[in-house]
Amino acid sequence: MGFHMISADVVVVGGGHAGCEAALAAARVGCRVLLITPNPSQVARLPCNPSIGGPAKAHLVREVDALGGEMARAIDATQIHIRNLNTGKGPAVQALRAQADSPVYSSRLATALSAQPGLEVLADLVEGLEANARGGLSLRCRSGRVLRAGACVLATGTFLGATLYMGRLRMPGGRSGEPPANGLGRSLRALGLRVGRLKTGTCPRIHRDSIDFGSLDVLPSSCDGLAFSDLSPLQVPLRHVECHLTRTTERTRTVVLDNLDRSPLYGGRISGAGPRYCPSLEDKFVRFPDRETHLVFLEPEGLQTPEVYLQGVSTSMPLEVQVAMVRSLPGLHRANLLRPGYAVEYDFVDPTQLDRSLQVRGLPGLFLAGQINGTSGYEEAAAQGVLAGLNAAHHVGGLDPVFLDRDQAYLGVLVDDLVCRGTREPYRMHTSRAEYRLLLRQENADERLTPLGRRLGLVCAERWQTYQERSLASEGEVRRLLERRVGEAEAQSLALRLEATVAPGCVLADLVRRPETSLAVLREWEGLAPLDPRVQAKVEVRLKYEGYIARQVREVAKVRRLEGMPIPDGLCFSGLAGVSTEAAEKWGRVRPVCVGQAGRIPGVSPSDVSALLVHLRRLQAAREEICGGAA
Amino acid sequence: MAIVRLSGPRAEAILAQVVRRARGEGVWESHRLYVGQAFSATDQLLDEVLAVLMKGPRSYTREDVGEIHCHGGLVVPGLVLDSCVSRGARLATPGEFTLRAFLSGRIDLGQAESVLALIQAGSAGAARLAAEGLQGALSKQVASLRKELLEWMAFWEAEFDFGDEVPRMTGGQVAGRLSRARDALQCLLAGALEGRASGEGLLTVLVGPPNAGKSTLWNLLLGEERALVTAHPGTTRDLLERPVHFGGHCLRLVDSAGLRPGGGPIERLGMNRCRQVVGQAEMLVVVLDSSLPWPRGLELLSEASRRVPTVVVLNKRDLPQRLGVRDLEDRLHCDAVVPTCLLRPEEATSVRAALLEAATRAGAGRAAGALSVNHRQWQALVRAREHLESLENGLQEGMPWDCLAVDLRLAVSVLGEITGENVTDEVLEQVFSTFCLGK
């Protein structure tokens, strides 16, 4: 094959969730983008669970959507089962979760890529990466192509130096049936990047027709119209599937425990750390011996495929043990195993080497997104992709990088956690990681991010219009409810309708503030048409949780002062009076950009932070005043 | 006597705002001592003070330095500090004045080392304290309460993030955990109060309407004529603070201006200060004139008396009675009511006994013993209780759990200020060690 050179503004390596969103975002803001992935018809695959969303993850999907990304629209268009979780637990933790028709989801993303102007997808495998002396990056491909780019986003997922495990079988591979990316891994090491090792695993798939559904609990899809994207209609899809539920038995436990030595996890063959929140079935029985049974969810992979995913049975046991395990489950006595579960161990780049724009410090133009940064999950990957793609474009265009704050988005929490704390296990988003959870709701993702996305050029006219209409509508309704007083006669009729006391002279907003009152009922009583459910949700949350939300806003204001105090770029931490050696070493490595971040790094004490503050203030021309008392 | 010190380029401006000099207009002369009055941000008179400005570089930090010499104790200097902060100053971190002196070149390299030692001693001292504290009763109890709350948090967090995989907490379980936590906290506070009473001194505020006999009682308890007692309502306008020791306990006794609606401008200043001190009080003594009906202007005491041990003194028993124990119901939360006539000094004994009892009995049978806590730790405990109360209110109003979790998290993090731990990591740790999660 002859030598040929291609150049682009931004090259994205890897067509997973991170890569797809990165390529789309960079192209949307006007860059010429090349996406390199070995198999362009198989982008954005769902190698593990065929589902998207869930607590904190749905929030990320909503944020991707608010920033003009693809994931939300894609899952809305391809979902075959959807539910809104945690509805009774409050506004912050409510979360959509949908089952995707897995192959259709993937082709939907492929279509989105090919429809995007300025974006080209090339089938190839990147084997080497170099920084050019005069700026920019060069990438060497297996085909012999050399690519030159102003900026590059690496989104290679679980593929760097990856090994697959099943029982005693051990083979190189990034995913079942796909080769690893070892060359690229080597060149990252050569560039001086620190890498670590992680592992994860997946569950077996069985044939639908081999399941005895009669004996299983059914988990139906919601009958409400639900959607992740602000742009999707709230419709119930034409075809929904049911999920089912079964449980491990004593027999399952015996099979697993009897064969522990044949598991690569317990046979000591895997060294990488696995995710605590996603234990293998082996782990579950060993770590929680008292628990009699574990749930197993049966989730169809799609309408046109007979594969059913066995959520809860992540395992890397040998094939015959997997068969015995699966057949020990009620309803699965005759189960026909189509694809076995396996574990994958892979390299990730220590994300404390990145800055908050996801750029590698010291390698201008090189951005990393997705599982390569030590995260796990489609949603985590997609969200990072948007940010990395956008910042790659900004780098090329000479614009300032874009950061998100912890009180602004889960994506802000995710990136801040990664770059200032790093991770020792595959990092998954949880709502408990967000200290201002009540501000980062699923329902207000658009309010938090769409105006920003619009300014940055990520948000199309249609979305902007929709956003403005809904904001106007919800603000108008809140105002109306605050002003509309209840008359003497009305109070009685309302009291009957609501089955609660209503004081004449109160405003309708007072009634909405009561947890048990629904705005829909109130409007019905007023003889008004129902509101758009998305607008209604905004209005209700705004009124019902006002006090709590205001408290979190105050807390944010308290820490903002530190958060906003920048640390100059080249500041040398070692030798700073009053700073402990440990803190200086950590700061030198992580390079926090502001005092708030410096304080969040593990191992840093409050006195380190005050010494740093003093030093920073010394650098400032205008100093602040301090006061103190002495007896 | 206490000194509040300001350092930085706006030290003079802030000093001039906080302190109004008795004589002298315009610029402050450097290194000259002025007599003046310190005012709060809302222009309330705080104290008679001496103040001096030392222009840099002829000062310790080489920056402009202002000093305000005010009355001692914790209340008045605290209010003066607040006033400086509200005018733009920031509280110094431990050793910061010395560090600034070093950074500005005021002290040399040899001294620099001792500065470093000082700063590190600050943190090492804190660490040592924490380590000692860990074996100490306070930390043990705080840690165990915090652990309980963390466990509870883990239940909720697991339910939020892993809905169908974890057992649900029932309303009854939540209520049970809440009441256990509140009891534990109450017990801690009781022990802490006892500790404060035997150590630094319990901030005990005498409040009530004017002319009820607060100053008379104050004098009796102190055993000398110190406060001005007159038959004219509204005589006491300043806060007077003195330590008294009895029965191995120490009370920092504060006499305050009477509370009543209206009053002249100066009297209102006094009342405002009184309200601020009531907010900080660790024990309240409400003095009422029982020859008069229930007075107006005491509304804030109903909440405050629920927070801290409260002794009610029904004074002037020698006069025809118009106020009895029953009138206190729903208005005050009393730990003890002492009807008395303070004109007879021997009657002070019964008040003294009630005070002692209130401070100790609050803990008796519950607190394992006196806990030694400083004011900061005490404040943290009080805030933890406030968060739990707010949680309880939310629960009663039927707020969803993710909202209540805000209070729970704050309670845990406030307790963590005493034990020095961080919430997020621990919650996840707890979640994963308690539940078998993951699909």
Ligand SMILES: Cc1cc2nc3c(=O)[nH]c(=O)nc-3n(C[C@H](O)[C@H](O)[C@H](O)COP(=O)(O)OP(=O)(O)OC[C@H]3O[C@@H](n4cnc5c(N)ncnc54)[C@H](O)[C@@H]3O)c2cc1C
């Ligand atoms: C076996 C397995 C189990 C998993 N288990 C879980 C789980 O339990 N829970 C969970 O949340 N998530 C799990 N996941 C993770 C989830 O699939 C990923 O987090 C998510 O897909 C990551 O997205 P990504 O975009 O970073 O990378 P990926 O989706 O992995 O995509 C990477 C893409 O890059 C391409 N690529 C790689 N190297 C190169 C190269 N050198 N040149 C060109 N292209 C390249 C690959 O072909 C692929 O298309 C699992 C994944 C696997 C494989």
Ligand SMILES: Nc1nc2c(ncn2[C@@H]2O[C@H](COP(=O)(O)OP(=O)(O)O)[C@@H](O)[C@H]2O)c(=O)[nH]1
């Ligand atoms: N008759 C009577 N007068 C009292 C008693 N205690 C105090 N007084 C008088 O009430 C007036 C007000 O007392 P004072 O201590 O200044 O009240 P304060 O405003 O609450 O501080 C003074 O004249 C006291 O002598 C009492 O028990 N009986």
Ligand SMILES: [Mg+2]
């Ligand atoms: Mg008086």
